[in-house]
Amino acid sequence: MKGEKFMIRVAEIKVSIDADEDKLKTEILRKLKIKEEELVNFWIYKKSLDARKKDQIAFVYTLDVELKKEKEFLKKYKGQHVSPTPDMEYRFVEVGKASLAMPPVVVGTGPAGLFAGLILAEMGYCPIVLERGKDVDERSKDVMEFWKEGKLKAESNVQFGEGGAGTFSDGKLTTQIKDLRCRKVLKEFISTGAPDEILYHYKPHVGTDKLRKIVKKIRNKIIDLGGEVRFNSKVTDIIINQGKVEGIYINGSEKIDTEIVILAIGHSARDTFEMLYDRGIELQQKPFSIGVRIEHPQQLVNNSQYGQYATHPKLGAADYKLSYHCSNGRSAYTFCMCPGGEVVAAASEEGRLVTNGMSYHARDKDNANSALLVGVAPEDYESSHPLAGVYYQQRWEERAFQLGGSNYHAPVQLVGDFLKDCPSKQLGNVKPSYTPGVTPTDLRECLPQYVISAMKEAIIGLDKKLKGFALEDAVMTGVETRSSSPVRIIRNEGLISNIDGLYPAGEGAGYAGGIVSAAVDGIKAAEAVAKKYKPIKLRV
Numbered sequence: 001m002k003g004e005k006f007m008i009r010v011a012e013i014k015v016s017i018d019a020d021e022d023k024l025k026t027e028i029l030r031k032l033k034i035k036e037e038e039l040v041n042f043w044i045y046k047k048s049l050d051a052r053k054k055d056q057i058a059f060v061y062t063l064d065v066e067l068k069k070e071k072e073f074l075k076k077y078k079g080q081h082v083s084p085t086p087d088m089e090y091r092f093v094e095v096g097k098a099s100l101a102m103p104p105v106v107v108g109t110g111p112a113g114l115f116a117g118l119i120l121a122e123m124g125y126c127p128i129v130l131e132r133g134k135d136v137d138e139r140s141k142d143v144m145e146f147w148k149e150g151k152l153k154a155e156s157n158v159q160f161g162e163g164g165a166g167t168f169s170d171g172k173l174t175t176q177i178k179d180l181r182c183r184k185v186l187k188e189f190i191s192t193g194a195p196d197e198i199l200y201h202y203k204p205h206v207g208t209d210k211l212r213k214i215v216k217k218i219r220n221k222i223i224d225l226g227g228e229v230r231f232n233s234k235v236t237d238i239i240i241n242q243g244k245v246e247g248i249y250i251n252g253s254e255k256i257d258t259e260i261v262i263l264a265i266g267h268s269a270r271d272t273f274e275m276l277y278d279r280g281i282e283l284q285q286k287p288f289s290i291g292v293r294i295e296h297p298q299q300l301v302n303n304s305q306y307g308q309y310a311t312h313p314k315l316g317a318a319d320y321k322l323s324y325h326c327s328n329g330r331s332a333y334t335f336c337m338c339p340g341g342e343v344v345a346a347a348s349e350e351g352r353l354v355t356n357g358m359s360y361h362a363r364d365k366d367n368a369n370s371a372l373l374v375g376v377a378p379e380d381y382e383s384s385h386p387l388a389g390v391y392y393q394q395r396w397e398e399r400a401f402q403l404g405g406s407n408y409h410a411p412v413q414l415v416g417d418f419l420k421d422c423p424s425k426q427l428g429n430v431k432p433s434y435t436p437g438v439t440p441t442d443l444r445e446c447l448p449q450y451v452i453s454a455m456k457e458a459i460i461g462l463d464k465k466l467k468g469f470a471l472e473d474a475v476m477t478g479v480e481t482r483s484s485s486p487v488r489i490i491r492n493e494g495l496i497s498n499i500d501g502l503y504p505a506g507e508g509a510g511y512a513g514g515i516v517s518a519a520v521d522g523i524k525a526a527e528a529v530a531k532k533y534k535p536i537k538l539r540v
């Protein structure tokens with residue numbers, strides 16, 4: 001990995017995908033009009049892919065360049081796309097003056113909880129991090145058993161356990177947010193086993209295989225820095241006195257006194273949402289999306305996206321991100337696309353079925369899958385209860401469970417049948433990757449009519465953007481309901497809820513949508529605590 005101090009950032013260096021890395025050096029010398037002796041070193045800051053013209057696919061680089069005399073060079077340089085490299089190093093916030101009698105508690109070890117815990121530990125707050133599920137090794141065994149035999153463990157599954165919801169994922173690290181803390185997250189991933197390229201690649205991803213190792217190393221780092229991480233420890237109650245947190249209960253029995261709770265529970269902790277509602281924590285309905293996973297042969301996607309370069313070794317499995325505005329006013333879009341991946345059983349409750357997608361670092365499986373989602377909003381939930389979005393999700397998950405055969409086999413339909421309003425009776429040439437099994441059927445029975453009609457229109461429309469999207473044999477697997485949280489936990493500018501000392505964070509609180517943004521939100525919650533309180537011990 002590169003060092004931190006650079007002087008010159010050079011953008012828009014375009015090279016053919018067939019060029020080797022030496023070409024970059026030549027391009028720097030050409031663009032800056034300098035001799036080779038003046039160049040000390042260079043590093044890739046960003047690598048993008050320009051695939052707009054399918055017969056001229058190229059990489060476009062932004063490079064950080066070290067010269068013998070950078071300052072003098074910058075004073076004289078008259079061309080475009082060259083500027084001083086900004087300082088992008090993450091720095092801890094200045095700590096506050098209030099004293100903490102007890103260590104802060106972080107609930108959840110998803111990206112938000114792990115990074116909140118890590119920052120607090122790095123700053124000397126000795127956090128206690130609590131996770132309802134098991135450590136990642138034990139959890140992986142439970143998940144594999146569920147995928148093989150359909151035996152669900154309510155506290156140890158794709159949603160619950162060390163690493164949180166993204167552990168069995170593609171590990172895409174793309175994010176819409178622009179925040180310097182993103183680099184802190186990526187660097188932490190690199191220092192615990194992710195490849196260096198995630199810092200600059202146009203579509204960074206790590207894959208579930210690497211993620212499972214990374215989360216374990218971050219946990220050990222928290223412990224080494226004086227924190228504590230406890231599994232099988234579900235927070236079942238929050239003790240509140242005169243509008244302030246005083247402590248929590250674990251598993252209905254063990255009490256921990258604390259003034260600070262960072263609540264990073266993810267979007268699937270429905271029992272915890274109920275507990276928060278009962279304790280008077282302000283919750284609000286929130287829009288989200290529902291739909292299906294759609295699976296195509298990966299080769300079809302490569303051909304459509306890369307044309308003659310479809311098998312080029314430098315490109316890997318192609319992805320896509322598509323959207324369509326439907327005539328019923330709804331938006332349909334693809335989400336969390338997993339090139340060369342698998343559709344996974346992602347349920348966390350008995351009698352309810354949920355799909356999602358994941359891939360390994362190599363992304364080398366036969367199929368590409370993506371969620372095909374339609375936006376839904378509080379008007380659709382038919383109730384003003386803050387948790388009405390959760391009950392709405394549960395209704396469709398139950399129908400999908402029953403439609404699949406009440407054994408966690410997923411209901412599937414071929415795109416061709418779906419478009420003709422015909423139930424599927426058998427599969428075609430695309431083999432579904434979902435396990436423990438699938439049931440060909442009619443997806444109209446497990447999704448609302450407005451979602452079905454929006455998906456139908458979108459599939460035809462999206463076929464014009466990605467050739468083959470409406471492939472007759474492509475498989476749709478229902479239902480995808482957990483794309484984001486249906487609930488928001490209200491927080492103020494200091495990131496505190498209506499209860500003093502309670503800091504909701506991450507996706508479950510409604511402030512993030514993905515691994516990196518959840519991790520960044522966890523860092524922000526830790527910073528909010530640090531700005532108010534002194535560390536418990538001096539920083540290590």
Ligand code: FAD
Nearest residue numbers: 108110112132164165166169171172235266506507514515
């Ligand atoms: P979570 O990751 O959900 O973590 C919350 C944690 O809190 C869980 O471990 C849970 O067990 C624990 N918890 C809940 N309640 C309690 C309680 N009462 N007591 C103690 N612990 C509790 N995002 C991407 O950016 N890229 C991807 O490629 C990607 N793929 C995905 C694939 C799958 C299969 C899934 C399910 C999600 C995927 N996501 C992906 C989404 C991403 O995982 C989430 O956005 C992210 O994990 C949210 O982080 P979080 O920390 O807010 O919550």
